[in-house]
Amino acid sequence: MNHGFTIWFTGLSGAGKTTISRLVEADLRGRGLPVEVLDGDIVRQNLSQGLGFTKADRDTNILRIAFVSKLLTRNRVVTLVSAISPYRETREMARKEIGHFVEVYVKCPLDTCIARDTKGLYRKALEGAIPYFTGISDPYEEPLEPEIVLHTDQEAPQESAARIFSRLKELGYLL
Amino acid sequence: MNHGFTIWFTGLSGAGKTTISRLVEADLRGRGLPVEVLDGDIVRQNLSQGLGFTKADRDTNILRIAFVSKLLTRNRVVTLVSAISPYRETREMARKEIGHFVEVYVKCPLDTCIARDTKGLYRKALEGAIPYFTGISDPYEEPLEPEIVLHTDQEAPQESAARIFSRLKELGYLL
Numbered sequence: 001m002n003h004g005f006t007i008w009f010t011g012l013s014g015a016g017k018t019t020i021s022r023l024v025e026a027d028l029r030g031r032g033l034p035v036e037v038l039d040g041d042i043v044r045q046n047l048s049q050g051l052g053f054t055k056a057d058r059d060t061n062i063l064r065i066a067f068v069s070k071l072l073t074r075n076r077v078v079t080l081v082s083a084i085s086p087y088r089e090t091r092e093m094a095r096k097e098i099g100h101f102v103e104v105y106v107k108c109p110l111d112t113c114i115a116r117d118t119k120g121l122y123r124k125a126l127e128g129a130i131p132y133f134t135g136i137s138d139p140y141e142e143p144l145e146p147e148i149v150l151h152t153d154q155e156a157p158q159e160s161a162a163r164i165f166s167r168l169k170e171l172g173y174l175l
Numbered sequence: 176m177n178h179g180f181t182i183w184f185t186g187l188s189g190a191g192k193t194t195i196s197r198l199v200e201a202d203l204r205g206r207g208l209p210v211e212v213l214d215g216d217i218v219r220q221n222l223s224q225g226l227g228f229t230k231a232d233r234d235t236n237i238l239r240i241a242f243v244s245k246l247l248t249r250n251r252v253v254t255l256v257s258a259i260s261p262y263r264e265t266r267e268m269a270r271k272e273i274g275h276f277v278e279v280y281v282k283c284p285l286d287t288c289i290a291r292d293t294k295g296l297y298r299k300a301l302e303g304a305i306p307y308f309t310g311i312s313d314p315y316e317e318p319l320e321p322e323i324v325l326h327t328d329q330e331a332p333q334e335s336a337a338r339i340f341s342r343l344k345e346l347g348y349l350l
Contacts, residue, residue: 071243
């Protein structure tokens with residue numbers, strides 16, 4: 001292939017996006033492929049400092065990630081984006097911009113995410129200390145036709161990663 | 176090489192950065208190399224909308240370009256950055272971040288840039304209609320040890336491009 005592809009992990013905070021993307025990253029590197037990870041939090045530091053979490057700011061952040069993913073993808077890099085990216089229309093814009101796009105919906109019931117509360121953010125959000133918190137005080141629009149849906153409340157991260165690899169083969173992105 | 180390199184064009188507005196980088200781009204593509212161009216104006220639309228031209232905002236913009244250049248450069252892409260980038264220290268930060276870095280000082284006397292006034296911006300700046308305009312109401316810090324200095328008031332764009340290619344060979348970036 002004279003291009004790479006982007007695996008776009010979307011889902012609630014705590015659903016498992018970063019954990020699974022790290023597993024996928026390690027496996028892809030093991031295959032000798034060029035890989036970059038654009039993690040929502042890290043990208044905010046490097047590309048979007050000053051932006052907040054209103055719809056307009058979230059959209060701007062996502063479109064910046066999409067711009068960088070496009071540049072990497074067309075230069076043969078497998079790009080893993082891990083970002084809540086709650087708005088369907090904005091994800092569709094990213095898909096269109098990037099072209100070779102695999103949307104992975106990292107699905108997990110809100111109650112499970114709250115129970116996990118990996119970063120302690122849900123407690124704060126439920127106390128009202130964090131405004132615009134996805135799932136609590138801000139919307140999450142589920143993908144309608146993602147390439148893959150993971151059920152991270154029912155499957156281990158390794159299983160989720162394995163399912164992604166099967167799907168990538170089906171889609172012709174991997175041998 | 177398992178990496179690319181970044182050619183960083185710095186200089187006043189109207190000095191010839193974009194013109195020369197386009198010539199270099201075409202030549203590199205002709206050699207079959209993967210190339211991306213990060214032009215200051217285009218990058219501002221995609222990564223830095225909302226930022227202005229204070230030192231802080233200019234620095235933020237340049238560091239975003241450097242972040243993207245780093246990702247491309249370490250994935251074998253030859254990245255051409257064309258941005259006024261007036262501050263020496265910020266360019267040094269970009270150099271350190273990116274690693275494989277060729278600084279091209281596109282040197283042209285201010286009077287010549289004003290006489291050319293390609294975009295009609297100098298006239299406006301001299302009338303006071305554009306604040307923070309490099310060379311008029313904002314500083315430009317010349318590079319102290321750039322890899323190349325071009326003198327665009329004395330040489331044609333094709334000559335400047337040819338000099339860049341000689342230097343890239345000297346530096347071991349091209350055969």
